[in-house]
Amino acid sequence: MEIKSLIASVLPFVLGSLYAVYNYHQLHLGYLLLFFIASSLFHMATNANDNYQDFIHAPRNHDNQEFLEETNVVGVNQISISQARLLTFGLAGVSLVIGLWLVTKTGLPLLWMGIYSYAVGYFYAGGPKPISSGPFGEFFSGFTMGFMIFWISVYINTFDRVPITWQNTGEVLIASGLAIFAIANIMLANNICDMDEDIALGRHTILYYLGKPVMLQVFAWSYIAGYVCLMVAVWLGVLPKFSLLTLISVIPVLKNTHLFLQKQVKRETFILAIKNATIICLSFIVFMGLGLVFH
Template identity: 85%
Template sequence: MKPKVFLEFVEIKSLIASVLPFVLGTLYAVYNYHQVHLGYLILFFIASSLFHMATNANDNYQDFLHAPRNADNQEFLEATNVVGVNQISIRQARAITFGLGGLSLILGLWLVTRTGLPLLWMGLYSYAVGYFYAGGPKPISSGPFGEFFSGFTMGFMIFWIAVFINTYDKVAITGTSTLEVLIASGIAIFAISNIMLANNICDMDEDIALGRHTILYYLGKPVMLQVFAWSYIVGYVCLMVAVWMGVLPKLSLLTLLSVVPVLKNTQLFLKKQVKTETFILAIKNATIICLSFVVFMGLGLIFN
């Protein structure tokens, strides 16, 4: 397989969606607990990146494998899905998926032996979501909860694991500390879940043809377009609440400056939902929000 095809198969461009929560979780640990375990952190970064690629590969080959073979789906099978377009064999697709996932699992289990059982439970949840997102008899991505699981797993779990790995020997996991992490990561959760929502909005007709009953199928496009817009607002509210609680530096509030480009992109998406033209706006919004959060949270650490 050519490198270009491999990178397309694992959707390398989407890796930033897991990298930024990882960085944010690390900054959170530094701000609140003044501690970093750099070696373990690097291993977690590698493991999470490998698993992110494995999950994307699994999504692509499972979608190709389970798509109905009929005239309505011919374009999806031959011109849309990366497996069909590049004629990747199912055997090769599985080898890449389970190879990447296996390497990630080995690194993850070793980290469990060094940091403790909480990481095992976090990891088991993440791996289960990663596989069943597109695998199994009823994939998560084909149902009404895809947005929740994508946003929660990438926006919160990666953030939380990064915090845990840096503080496992100093801070016990409690309901209060978990709630604080959840609120602090809220802006990332909603920005990332909106990527999945935008994808489903653009693909609504194709999804119905493929037998997928996403949340669009149940609530309709007009309602979910409103949810798309309000999700950003709720995310910004989470940011302000986290600063008020004292778990984020005050300079993090400058992330609110991202409202200007995010509002512009959101208005464009609300007017037109075409996969090849406007889906990218949701990705841009998530990148702008999370990158702004990283920059201003980092500045908050420096000038705190």
């Protein structure tokens, strides 16, 4: 699993589990492990579908030759269309079977969460108007990976003890805000770096509508919004006070953000958004874990 996928799926899973332990003092390790497997398989299926859909829908012309032969995984590895399709549906199918079994054990709320997640996973790159090719890719990426995985991890561990309410859902949303914005910024940085290529491929991402200068400011302010969510969650009492030490990560995140604002080149500076998300989520996990120990 590539580092981008690790951040987007594994780290929110860990954060959600820590949240469940801190607030409800409960873990269902067996169900949690199965959810982790299902989530990881589906994330790989989504990545496979993304590359497959990009490859088959990319215009066959001189401008896109480099993308087809040197960028897209299907073209680079000379994977046949049938192989790509089999891999995508195979991974998604196994994930679906595990997910449905978990629904029978934990209840219908997981089904609705799963339907949303699977729908976003498919339509992110599939369908007549893929989410990733439109102006809402960053929102769905951050919300689905940063919040939904976090929330499902909480639910899996507490379904038999805590009913879902607007209040506790809102608390989970605020607590996961730091992860939401960090993950959304990975997608945003990718689109900023790929703006010219996306336009050539006919993708109208948010960069197409608002322009690079505006979205660079959004990129920087999104990190601030995430840290504000962290402080609000601690103030509400749903995160341990030790979690505030995550604010130490502002120092390297600010440095990396400044470098990205100066230069947006996919092979040179896109990695900075991944580094920021890694620093943020790992420090969040470490200090939240310490908060559990000393709680």
